[in-house]
Amino acid sequence: MEDEIELKTAPADFRFPTTNQTRHCFTRYIEFHRCTTAKGEDSSDCERFAKYYRALCPGEWVDKWNEQRETGTFPGPL
Amino acid sequence: MKTIVLKWLFLTISPCDAAEPWQLGSQDAATPIMQGIIDLHHDIFFFLILILVFVLWILVRALWHFHYKENAIPQRIVHGTTIEILRTIFPSLISMFIAIPSFALLYSMDEVVVDPAITIKAIGHQWYRTYEYSDYNSSDEQSLTFDSYMIPEEDLELGQSRLLEVDNRVVVPAKTHLRIIVTSADVPHSWAVPSSGVKCDAVPGRLNQISILVQREGVYYGQCSEICGTNHAFTPIVVEAVPRKDYGSRVSNQLIPQTGEA
Numbered sequence: 164m165e166d167e168i169e170l171k172t173a174p175a176d177f178r179f180p181t182t183n184q185t186r187h188c189f190t191r192y193i194e195f196h197r198c199t200t201a202k203g204e205d206s207s208d209c210e211r212f213a214k215y216y217r218a219l220c221p222g223e224w225v226d227k228w229n230e231q232r233e234t235g236t237f238p239g240p241l
Numbered sequence: 242m243k244t245i246v247l248k249w250l251f252l253t254i255s256p257c258d259a260a261e262p263w264q265l266g267s268q269d270a271a272t273p274i275m276q277g278i279i280d281l282h283h284d285i286f287f288f289l290i291l292i293l294v295f296v297l298w299i300l301v302r303a304l305w306h307f308h309y310k311e312n313a314i315p316q317r318i319v320h321g322t323t324i325e326i327l328r329t330i331f332p333s334l335i336s337m338f339i340a341i342p343s344f345a346l347l348y349s350m351d352e353v354v355v356d357p358a359i360t361i362k363a364i365g366h367q368w369y370r371t372y373e374y375s376d377y378n379s380s381d382e383q384s385l386t387f388d389s390y391m392i393p394e395e396d397l398e399l400g401q402s403r404l405l406e407v408d409n410r411v412v413v414p415a416k417t418h419l420r421i422i423v424t425s426a427d428v429p430h431s432w433a434v435p436s437s438g439v440k441c442d443a444v445p446g447r448l449n450q451i452s453i454l455v456q457r458e459g460v461y462y463g464q465c466s467e468i469c470g471t472n473h474a475f476t477p478i479v480v481e482a483v484p485r486k487d488y489g490s491r492v493s494n495q496l497i498p499q500t501g502e503a
Contacts, residue, residue: 170376170485172357172358175356183447183449183450218360218375219360219422221373222386
């Protein structure tokens with residue numbers, strides 16, 4: 164690959180200033196899904212939230228939540 | 242003979258970024274936080290020696306001069322306003338001189354001045370680590386995830402450290418603000434790299450964030466710092482800081498085979 168990888172990631176969120184970022188990851192995931200529900204599945208506005216939750220949340224957590232959403236058992240305010 | 246000379250020459254001029262046998266002091270600092278910790282240690286140590294010498298002197302003096310053979314009649318002093326005031330004020334002042342740099346460092350560690358450039362997730366398992374670099378993927382599959390196992394003693398090459406080397410190191414760009422998210426997939430672990438001044442508990446179900454800025458290129462070693470079972474002593478951490486421009490190519494080279502498989 165010749166193009167430089169741009170170094171960019173989820174910014175520091177003032178709502179979560181402490182060491183514990185569990186809620187930050189969870190909130191970004193929920194924001195993404197609320198955004199897609201409001202604006203449609205392929206909206207590019209929601210891509211930002213997707214990048215944030217993917218950067219913060221471990222893959223296993225995301226997989227588990229995706230499964231929970233499919234079965235309707237997701238414990239968050241989607 | 243020549244290789245031995247060269248090896249010793251190299252070892253004497255390289256920074257200490259791993260535990261050395263019989264080491265007394267800290268490893269060399271690779272981040273501003275670690276440098277702050279070392280400086281605080283020097284500040285406190287000064288007062289510590291001051292107090293130690295003073296207390297030892299008083300103790301030895303009392304034992305020497307008030308030995309029962311020298312002084313058969315013990316004195317009965319119970320009050321002494323001046324000395325009581327002095328021995329209260331003086332330690333309070335010393336405590337203040339210690340507290341000021343200590344709190345300054347503590348609160349500066351929490352300040353996030355600049356947004357991090359990269360997020361790396363360090364996930365502890367029994368008994369290896371997984372690192373995820375997911376800033377670049379366009380779908381829910383991770384772009385770069387790999388496991389990091391300790392290299393067993395039989396497989397070590399000449400010059401490598403026992404119980405410290407791993408097969409896949411965490412590659413990070415130097416002089417870049419990093420956010421490391423530490424968690425665990427099973428039991429509590431702890432992600433520690435002494436030369437970077439980092440020790441962060443990996444708790445299952447929790448994401449702990451640490452911000453570091455590695456100031457120089459190099460390879461930094463650390464070990465798991467929370468008892469996690471049988472192989473707790475055999476899950477080290479190795480961070481390799483590379484120049485920023487090399488980081489891009491390192492990650493892309495690893496990205497290609499990854500997306501090829503996925």
